[in-house]
Amino acid sequence: AGRDAAEDVVPRYVRVNTLKTNVEDVIDYLKRDGFSYLGQASRLEDLRRLSGKNFIGDLHLPELLVFPPRTDFHSHFLYQAGHIILQDKASCLPACLLQPPPGAHVLDACAAPGNKTSHLAALLGNKGKLFAFDLDPKRLATMSTLLLRAGVTCQELAAQDFLKVDPDDPKYGRVEYLLLDPSCSGSGMAGRRGERVAPEEEERRLQALAGFQLRCLRHALRFPSLRRLVYSTCSTHAQENEEVVQACLQEHGASYRLVPLLPSWQERGHAPLSQCLRASPSETLTHGFFVAMLERRGPGEEQEE
Ligand code: SAM
Numbered sequence: 001a002g003r004d005a006a007e008d009v010v011p012r013y014v015r016v017n018t019l020k021t022n023v024e025d026v027i028d029y030l031k032r033d034g035f036s037y038l039g040q041a042s043r044l045e046d047l048r049r050l051s052g053k054n055f056i057g058d059l060h061l062p063e064l065l066v067f068p069p070r071t072d073f074h075s076h077f078l079y080q081a082g083h084i085i086l087q088d089k090a091s092c093l094p095a096c097l098l099q100p101p102p103g104a105h106v107l108d109a110c111a112a113p114g115n116k117t118s119h120l121a122a123l124l125g126n127k128g129k130l131f132a133f134d135l136d137p138k139r140l141a142t143m144s145t146l147l148l149r150a151g152v153t154c155q156e157l158a159a160q161d162f163l164k165v166d167p168d169d170p171k172y173g174r175v176e177y178l179l180l181d182p183s184c185s186g187s188g189m190a191g192r193r194g195e196r197v198a199p200e201e202e203e204r205r206l207q208a209l210a211g212f213q214l215r216c217l218r219h220a221l222r223f224p225s226l227r228r229l230v231y232s233t234c235s236t237h238a239q240e241n242e243e244v245v246q247a248c249l250q251e252h253g254a255s256y257r258l259v260p261l262l263p264s265w266q267e268r269g270h271a272p273l274s275q276c277l278r279a280s281p282s283e284t285l286t287h288g289f290f291v292a293m294l295e296r297r298g299p300g301e302e303q304e305e
Contacts, residue, residue, distance in 0.1 A: 005281070007069060008069050008070070009048075009069060009281050009282075010069055010088070010286060010287060011047055011066045011067060011069055011089075012066070012067040012070065012071040012073070012086070013064055013066055013067075013086075013087060013088055013089045013092070014055075014064070014067065014073065014084045014085070014086060015061075015063055015084065015085040015087045015092055016063045016064075016065065016083070016084060017082055017083055017084060017085050017122060017151070018122045018125075019118075019121060019126060019150060019152065020081070020082055020150070020151050023057075023062070023063060026065065026078060026083060027065070030055065030065075030078075034053055035053045035054070035067075036052075036053055037056070038050075038054055038055065039056065040056070041058060041066065042059060043059065044266075044284070044285060046059070047059070047066050050067065054068070055067045058089065060089075060262065060264070060265065061093075061096055063122075064089060064092060066089075074086070081149075082149035082150045085115060085118060085119070087119070088286055089279075089284075089286045090188075090234075090286035090287055090288075090289035090291075091115060091116065091234070091287075092119060093279070093291050094116055094179055094230045094232040094291055095119035095120045095230075096119070097230055097261055097262070097291060098120070098123075098177050098228060098230045098293070100123055100177040102123075102125045102127040102128060103124070103127050104124060104128045105128055105129045105131070105176060105177070105225075106128065106129070106130050106131070106175065106176075106177040106179070107130075107131045107132075107133075107172065107175045107178045107223065108120060108130065108131070108132040108178075108179045108181075109133055109165075109178065109179065109181075109182070109220060110133065110134060110162060110181055110182045111134050111140075111179075112136060112140050113142045114132070114142075114143035114146050116179060116181055117132050117147065117152070117155065118146065118147055118150040118152050121150070121152040121155065126151075126153045127154065129156065129174075130155045130156065131155075131158070131171075131172065131175065132156070132157050133157075133159075133162045135161050135162075140157060140159050144157065162219065162220075163215060163219050167219070167222040167223045168222075168224065173224065173225060174225055175223050175225055175226060176225050176226060176227040177227065177228050177229075178223060178226055178229045180217060180220050180230065180232070181231075181233070182212065182213050182233070183209065183212065184209055184234060185205065185206060185209055185235045185240060186234055186235065187235050187237055187288065188233075188234040188235055188279075188280070188287050189234050189287055190281070190287060206237055206240065207239075210240050210243065210244055213231075213240055213244045214244050214247055217229075217231060217244060218248060221248070221252055221255075221256065221294070226296060227295065227296050228294070228295050229256075229293065229294045229295075230291060230292070230293050231245060231292045231293075231294070233289070234287060234288060234289050235290065236278075238270055240290075241269070241270075241276070241278075241290035242269050242270045242273045242276065245258070245269075245273060245276065245294075246273065248294075249294075254297075256295065256296055257295055257297055258273065258293070258294060258295075259275060259293040260275040261275060261276065261291065261292075261293055265284070266283060267280060267283040267284050269292065273292070275292070276290065276291060276292040276293075277290070278290055279291075
Protein backbone atom coordinates (compact mmCIF):
# COMPACT_ATOMS: atom_id res chain seq x y z
CA ALA A 1 0.00 0.00 0.00
CA GLY A 2 2.95 2.32 0.82
CA ARG A 3 4.15 2.01 -2.74
CA ASP A 4 0.84 3.02 -4.32
CA ALA A 5 0.38 5.89 -1.92
CA ALA A 6 3.83 7.36 -2.68
CA GLU A 7 3.59 6.79 -6.41
CA ASP A 8 0.28 8.61 -6.46
CA VAL A 9 1.62 11.71 -4.72
CA VAL A 10 5.24 11.96 -5.85
CA PRO A 11 5.34 13.84 -9.16
CA ARG A 12 7.39 12.57 -12.11
CA TYR A 13 10.59 14.61 -12.06
CA VAL A 14 12.59 15.06 -15.25
CA ARG A 15 16.15 16.41 -15.11
CA VAL A 16 17.23 18.18 -18.28
CA ASN A 17 20.65 16.87 -19.31
CA THR A 18 22.59 20.05 -20.06
CA LEU A 19 25.38 18.01 -21.68
CA LYS A 20 23.01 17.43 -24.60
CA THR A 21 20.39 20.16 -24.57
CA ASN A 22 18.95 22.99 -22.47
CA VAL A 23 15.74 23.64 -20.52
CA GLU A 24 14.18 25.93 -23.18
CA ASP A 25 14.63 23.40 -25.99
CA VAL A 26 13.15 20.58 -23.90
CA ILE A 27 10.14 22.75 -22.99
CA ASP A 28 9.61 23.63 -26.69
CA TYR A 29 9.87 20.00 -27.72
CA LEU A 30 7.36 18.92 -25.08
CA LYS A 31 4.92 21.67 -26.05
CA ARG A 32 5.01 20.47 -29.65
CA ASP A 33 4.38 17.01 -28.24
CA GLY A 34 1.08 18.06 -26.65
CA PHE A 35 2.23 19.05 -23.13
CA SER A 36 1.34 22.44 -21.59
CA TYR A 37 4.02 24.37 -19.71
CA LEU A 38 2.68 26.30 -16.71
CA GLY A 39 5.89 28.30 -16.02
CA GLN A 40 8.03 28.23 -12.90
CA ALA A 41 6.49 26.91 -9.67
CA SER A 42 6.42 29.36 -6.79
CA ARG A 43 5.07 27.07 -4.04
CA LEU A 44 5.09 23.35 -3.34
CA GLU A 45 1.33 23.43 -3.79
CA ASP A 46 1.86 24.13 -7.52
CA LEU A 47 3.57 20.74 -7.81
CA ARG A 48 0.84 18.95 -5.90
CA ARG A 49 -1.86 20.25 -8.19
CA LEU A 50 -0.43 19.06 -11.54
CA SER A 51 -2.68 16.93 -13.68
CA GLY A 52 -3.16 15.73 -17.25
CA LYS A 53 -0.47 16.89 -19.68
CA ASN A 54 0.54 19.94 -17.64
CA PHE A 55 4.07 20.47 -16.40
CA ILE A 56 5.96 23.10 -14.43
CA GLY A 57 9.51 24.23 -13.61
CA ASP A 58 10.64 23.08 -10.15
CA LEU A 59 10.86 25.68 -7.38
CA HIS A 60 14.27 24.61 -6.03
CA LEU A 61 16.29 23.06 -8.85
CA PRO A 62 16.73 24.97 -12.12
CA GLU A 63 17.13 22.01 -14.48
CA LEU A 64 14.16 20.07 -13.18
CA LEU A 65 10.75 19.85 -14.84
CA VAL A 66 7.80 18.42 -12.94
CA PHE A 67 4.93 16.32 -14.32
CA PRO A 68 1.92 14.61 -12.71
CA PRO A 69 2.64 11.35 -10.82
CA ARG A 70 3.02 8.27 -13.02
CA THR A 71 3.74 10.20 -16.25
CA ASP A 72 5.77 7.68 -18.24
CA PHE A 73 8.70 8.86 -20.36
CA HIS A 74 10.56 5.57 -20.78
CA SER A 75 9.71 5.28 -24.47
CA HIS A 76 9.91 9.02 -25.16
CA PHE A 77 12.49 10.29 -27.66
CA LEU A 78 13.98 12.78 -25.18
CA TYR A 79 14.67 9.96 -22.72
CA GLN A 80 15.96 7.49 -25.30
CA ALA A 81 18.32 10.15 -26.67
CA GLY A 82 19.67 11.05 -23.23
CA HIS A 83 18.29 14.60 -23.33
CA ILE A 84 16.31 14.01 -20.16
CA ILE A 85 17.12 11.87 -17.12
CA LEU A 86 14.31 10.36 -15.05
CA GLN A 87 15.49 11.11 -11.53
CA ASP A 88 13.59 11.87 -8.34
CA LYS A 89 14.01 15.43 -7.12
CA ALA A 90 15.58 14.33 -3.82
CA SER A 91 18.21 12.36 -5.70
CA CYS A 92 19.11 15.51 -7.68
CA LEU A 93 19.98 17.36 -4.47
CA PRO A 94 23.43 15.85 -3.77
CA ALA A 95 25.16 16.89 -7.02
CA CYS A 96 23.30 20.18 -7.12
CA LEU A 97 24.41 21.08 -3.58
CA LEU A 98 27.99 19.87 -4.08
CA GLN A 99 28.11 22.18 -7.15
CA PRO A 100 31.62 21.36 -8.45
CA PRO A 101 32.81 24.06 -10.87
CA PRO A 102 33.90 23.13 -14.44
CA GLY A 103 37.48 21.84 -14.39
CA ALA A 104 37.28 20.44 -10.85
CA HIS A 105 38.36 16.95 -9.83
CA VAL A 106 35.43 15.09 -8.28
CA LEU A 107 35.11 11.64 -6.73
CA ASP A 108 31.86 9.65 -6.67
CA ALA A 109 32.53 6.90 -4.13
CA CYS A 110 29.53 4.56 -4.59
CA ALA A 111 28.41 5.57 -8.03
CA ALA A 112 26.33 2.94 -9.86
CA PRO A 113 23.91 3.09 -11.61
CA GLY A 114 25.19 6.63 -12.06
CA ASN A 115 22.39 9.16 -12.19
CA LYS A 116 24.24 11.36 -9.73
CA THR A 117 27.48 10.81 -11.64
CA SER A 118 25.88 12.05 -14.86
CA HIS A 119 24.47 15.02 -12.95
CA LEU A 120 27.97 15.84 -11.63
CA ALA A 121 29.36 15.59 -15.20
CA ALA A 122 26.67 18.01 -16.39
CA LEU A 123 27.66 20.51 -13.68
CA LEU A 124 31.30 20.11 -14.73
CA GLY A 125 30.30 20.57 -18.37
CA ASN A 126 32.48 17.47 -18.95
CA LYS A 127 35.49 19.63 -17.98
CA GLY A 128 37.67 18.26 -15.23
CA LYS A 129 37.82 14.74 -13.90
CA LEU A 130 35.18 12.50 -12.41
CA PHE A 131 36.51 9.42 -10.60
CA ALA A 132 33.64 6.99 -10.05
CA PHE A 133 33.80 3.74 -8.07
CA ASP A 134 31.43 0.87 -7.47
CA LEU A 135 31.98 -2.53 -5.98
CA ASP A 136 29.49 -4.27 -8.26
CA PRO A 137 30.76 -4.85 -11.83
CA LYS A 138 27.25 -5.53 -13.17
CA ARG A 139 25.91 -2.25 -11.84
CA LEU A 140 29.01 -0.54 -13.21
CA ALA A 141 28.30 -1.99 -16.68
CA THR A 142 24.75 -0.57 -16.55
CA MET A 143 26.31 2.69 -15.53
CA SER A 144 28.64 2.78 -18.56
CA THR A 145 25.62 2.51 -20.86
CA LEU A 146 23.78 5.23 -18.97
CA LEU A 147 26.77 7.59 -19.08
CA LEU A 148 27.29 6.97 -22.78
CA ARG A 149 23.66 7.84 -23.52
CA ALA A 150 24.00 10.97 -21.37
CA GLY A 151 27.09 12.13 -23.29
CA VAL A 152 29.41 11.97 -20.27
CA THR A 153 33.10 11.97 -21.23
CA CYS A 154 35.04 13.17 -18.16
CA GLN A 155 34.63 9.97 -16.12
CA GLU A 156 37.11 7.35 -15.02
CA LEU A 157 35.18 4.30 -13.79
CA ALA A 158 36.60 1.56 -11.60
CA ALA A 159 35.03 -1.62 -10.23
CA GLN A 160 36.64 -1.16 -6.85
CA ASP A 161 35.90 -1.10 -3.14
CA PHE A 162 35.98 2.59 -2.24
CA LEU A 163 37.39 1.70 1.18
CA LYS A 164 40.46 0.31 -0.58
CA VAL A 165 41.08 3.37 -2.76
CA ASP A 166 44.30 5.02 -1.53
CA PRO A 167 43.58 8.69 -0.69
CA ASP A 168 47.29 9.45 -0.91
CA ASP A 169 47.63 8.22 -4.50
CA PRO A 170 48.89 11.30 -6.42
CA LYS A 171 46.17 10.58 -8.98
CA TYR A 172 43.60 11.89 -6.49
CA GLY A 173 45.75 14.79 -5.33
CA ARG A 174 43.41 17.38 -6.83
CA VAL A 175 40.12 15.84 -5.65
CA GLU A 176 38.31 18.70 -3.91
CA TYR A 177 34.70 17.49 -4.20
CA LEU A 178 33.39 14.13 -3.09
CA LEU A 179 29.96 12.56 -3.31
CA LEU A 180 29.24 9.71 -0.93
CA ASP A 181 25.93 7.94 -1.60
CA PRO A 182 26.62 4.55 0.01
CA SER A 183 24.42 1.45 0.15
CA CYS A 184 21.65 1.97 2.68
CA SER A 185 18.46 0.28 3.86
CA GLY A 186 16.50 2.05 1.11
CA SER A 187 13.68 2.65 3.59
CA GLY A 188 12.86 5.94 1.87
CA MET A 189 12.08 4.26 -1.43
CA ALA A 190 8.36 3.65 -1.71
CA GLY A 191 8.62 0.12 -3.12
CA ARG A 192 10.67 -1.26 -0.22
CA ARG A 193 8.31 -0.30 2.55
CA GLY A 194 6.27 -3.45 2.38
CA GLU A 195 9.21 -5.74 3.27
CA ARG A 196 8.80 -7.07 6.78
CA VAL A 197 11.60 -8.64 8.78
CA ALA A 198 11.93 -9.44 12.47
CA PRO A 199 12.83 -6.31 14.49
CA GLU A 200 16.07 -7.88 15.80
CA GLU A 201 17.17 -8.73 12.29
CA GLU A 202 16.27 -5.26 11.05
CA GLU A 203 18.29 -3.77 13.91
CA ARG A 204 21.34 -5.90 13.07
CA ARG A 205 21.06 -4.91 9.42
CA LEU A 206 20.84 -1.21 10.24
CA GLN A 207 23.83 -1.46 12.57
CA ALA A 208 25.90 -3.15 9.86
CA LEU A 209 24.88 -0.53 7.28
CA ALA A 210 25.57 2.37 9.65
CA GLY A 211 29.01 0.89 10.41
CA PHE A 212 29.80 0.66 6.69
CA GLN A 213 28.51 4.19 6.05
CA LEU A 214 30.66 5.62 8.85
CA ARG A 215 33.76 3.81 7.56
CA CYS A 216 33.11 5.27 4.09
CA LEU A 217 32.66 8.75 5.51
CA ARG A 218 35.89 8.56 7.56
CA HIS A 219 37.74 7.25 4.52
CA ALA A 220 36.36 10.03 2.30
CA LEU A 221 37.66 12.72 4.65
CA ARG A 222 41.21 11.39 4.20
CA PHE A 223 41.55 12.77 0.65
CA PRO A 224 44.19 15.46 1.14
CA SER A 225 42.72 18.24 -1.04
CA LEU A 226 39.08 17.64 -0.11
CA ARG A 227 37.07 20.83 0.37
CA ARG A 228 33.46 19.68 0.23
CA LEU A 229 31.71 16.39 0.73
CA VAL A 230 28.05 15.50 0.29
CA TYR A 231 26.74 12.48 2.18
CA SER A 232 23.34 11.16 1.10
CA THR A 233 21.09 8.13 1.59
CA CYS A 234 17.60 7.10 0.54
CA SER A 235 17.00 5.96 4.11
CA THR A 236 14.61 7.45 6.66
CA HIS A 237 16.47 5.98 9.67
CA ALA A 238 18.38 8.46 11.85
CA GLN A 239 20.84 5.62 12.48
CA GLU A 240 22.03 5.78 8.84
CA ASN A 241 21.76 9.56 8.58
CA GLU A 242 22.16 12.06 11.43
CA GLU A 243 23.85 9.48 13.68
CA VAL A 244 26.50 8.63 11.06
CA VAL A 245 27.22 12.29 10.41
CA GLN A 246 27.35 13.10 14.09
CA ALA A 247 29.70 10.23 14.88
CA CYS A 248 32.00 11.46 12.12
CA LEU A 249 31.89 15.06 13.34
CA GLN A 250 32.80 13.91 16.82
CA GLU A 251 36.11 12.74 15.35
CA HIS A 252 36.62 15.35 12.63
CA GLY A 253 34.67 18.38 13.87
CA ALA A 254 37.88 20.34 14.32
CA SER A 255 38.60 20.16 10.57
CA TYR A 256 35.12 19.94 9.02
CA ARG A 257 31.84 21.75 9.60
CA LEU A 258 28.29 21.13 8.42
CA VAL A 259 27.07 23.56 5.76
CA PRO A 260 23.52 24.88 6.25
CA LEU A 261 21.65 23.73 3.11
CA LEU A 262 18.77 25.37 1.18
CA PRO A 263 17.10 27.64 3.77
CA SER A 264 13.80 27.43 1.86
CA TRP A 265 13.65 23.61 2.21
CA GLN A 266 11.14 22.86 4.95
CA GLU A 267 12.07 19.33 6.03
CA ARG A 268 15.32 19.49 8.03
CA GLY A 269 17.69 16.97 9.59
CA HIS A 270 16.70 15.84 13.08
CA ALA A 271 17.90 18.16 15.86
CA PRO A 272 20.59 19.28 16.32
CA LEU A 273 21.55 18.68 12.66
CA SER A 274 19.11 21.16 11.16
CA GLN A 275 21.78 22.15 8.60
CA CYS A 276 20.99 18.86 6.81
CA LEU A 277 17.98 18.10 4.63
CA ARG A 278 15.41 15.38 4.82
CA ALA A 279 12.85 14.58 2.17
CA SER A 280 9.61 12.57 2.10
CA PRO A 281 6.47 12.08 0.01
CA SER A 282 4.29 13.97 2.49
CA GLU A 283 6.55 16.99 3.19
CA THR A 284 8.59 17.56 0.03
CA LEU A 285 6.73 15.48 -2.61
CA THR A 286 9.77 13.27 -3.18
CA HIS A 287 10.93 9.87 -2.02
CA GLY A 288 12.48 9.62 1.45
CA PHE A 289 16.03 10.97 1.45
CA PHE A 290 18.77 12.58 3.59
CA VAL A 291 21.56 14.97 2.58
CA ALA A 292 24.43 16.45 4.59
CA MET A 293 27.28 18.59 3.32
CA LEU A 294 30.63 18.87 5.10
CA GLU A 295 33.12 21.59 4.32
CA ARG A 296 36.74 21.77 5.39
CA ARG A 297 37.34 24.61 7.84
CA GLY A 298 39.71 27.36 6.74
CA PRO A 299 43.14 27.74 8.38
CA GLY A 300 42.77 29.11 11.89
CA GLU A 301 38.97 28.86 11.76
CA GLU A 302 37.68 28.13 15.24
CA GLN A 303 35.31 25.26 15.86
CA GLU A 304 31.89 26.69 16.69
CA GLU A 305 29.56 25.17 19.31
N1 SAM B 1 24.92 7.06 -6.44
C1 SAM B 1 24.18 6.07 -7.21
C2 SAM B 1 23.25 6.77 -8.17
O1 SAM B 1 22.88 7.92 -7.94
O2 SAM B 1 22.88 6.17 -9.19
C3 SAM B 1 23.46 5.09 -6.32
C4 SAM B 1 24.40 4.37 -5.37
S1 SAM B 1 23.67 3.05 -4.44
C5 SAM B 1 22.79 3.90 -3.21
C6 SAM B 1 25.04 2.42 -3.57
C7 SAM B 1 26.08 1.73 -4.41
O3 SAM B 1 27.23 1.47 -3.60
C8 SAM B 1 25.67 0.38 -4.98
O4 SAM B 1 25.74 0.42 -6.38
C9 SAM B 1 26.71 -0.61 -4.42
O5 SAM B 1 27.12 -1.58 -5.36
C10 SAM B 1 27.86 0.31 -4.09
N2 SAM B 1 28.80 -0.14 -3.06
C11 SAM B 1 28.56 -0.88 -1.95
N3 SAM B 1 29.68 -1.05 -1.24
C12 SAM B 1 30.68 -0.40 -1.89
C13 SAM B 1 32.07 -0.20 -1.65
N4 SAM B 1 32.67 -0.73 -0.57
N5 SAM B 1 32.78 0.52 -2.55
C14 SAM B 1 32.18 1.05 -3.64
N6 SAM B 1 30.87 0.90 -3.92
C15 SAM B 1 30.12 0.18 -3.05
